[in-house]
Amino acid sequence: MEGRTQSATATSSLVVGNIIWWMVMIAAIGVGATHIKSCPVQPFIPIYLSVLGAASIISLILTYSQRISESGIIYILISICMSFLHIFTFCWIIAGSYWVYTEYPPSYTPATARYCQKTTFQFAFVLTTLVWVMMALSFCCGGCYIVFACCCGTLSARHRLSPNRNTFYGGTDGAQGGAAGDV
Structure with a gap:
């Protein structure tokens, strides 16, 4: 992690989140x-939970492995595997969302036709909902960050390009307050 400085708060938050x-x-x-x-x-809801859990754990392990080998063929192979795994996981979440949300609310009584074990269904419902909320927040925060970074970059560039009151465009001597780029 040479060249990467993180605050203690960010590092501890990342560890706790993981x-x-x-x-x-x-x-x-x-x-x-x-x-x-x-x-x-x-019947796909328990399978959905098991596969989602396994895919997420494999993804975490690959992420940690990628951090260890920061260059070379192993890094490239891990990146390719992670890309396929992320695409698979996203598609699996879409399929799981369909399975979970179309059966809402099931019956928790074993003798009925729409029966699903309560813990299984509620865990799948809450997990799927949290995943969608986290993805939405990530996209919103990422979009806000991009807009903010672009606006700050534009403001910074505008500040460098616009003259202040002591400069004037086309000035040739230092008596006019300096070049247009001086701020």
Whole structure:
């Protein structure tokens, strides 16, 4: 991590966020695997949880591995694998959203036709909703950051290009207050 300086707050927030995400994804695998036959209304919901958890954990492991080898063929291979994994995970979240949201609300009584085990369905519903909220926030914050960076860059460039009251365009001697680029 040479050349990368991070504040202690940012680093600790990243570590805590990673730990929480690891725990949630391990729980997703556990809930999905434990209740694999407990959701007859939509049998793909437990599978969705297990696969989403496994794909996220593999993605985290690849991210950590990529940080270790910052150059070379291993870095390129890990980047390619991560790209495919991210595309797969995004498509899997779309499919899981369809499976979860089309069955809302299921029956939590085992004898009924629309039965799904309560923990499994609610975990899938909350996890899917949180993933969409996090993606929306990421895109909004990223978009705001890009707009802010572009505006600041434009303001900075405008400040350098516009003359102040002591300069004048086309001035040839220092008596006029200097060149147009001086601020």
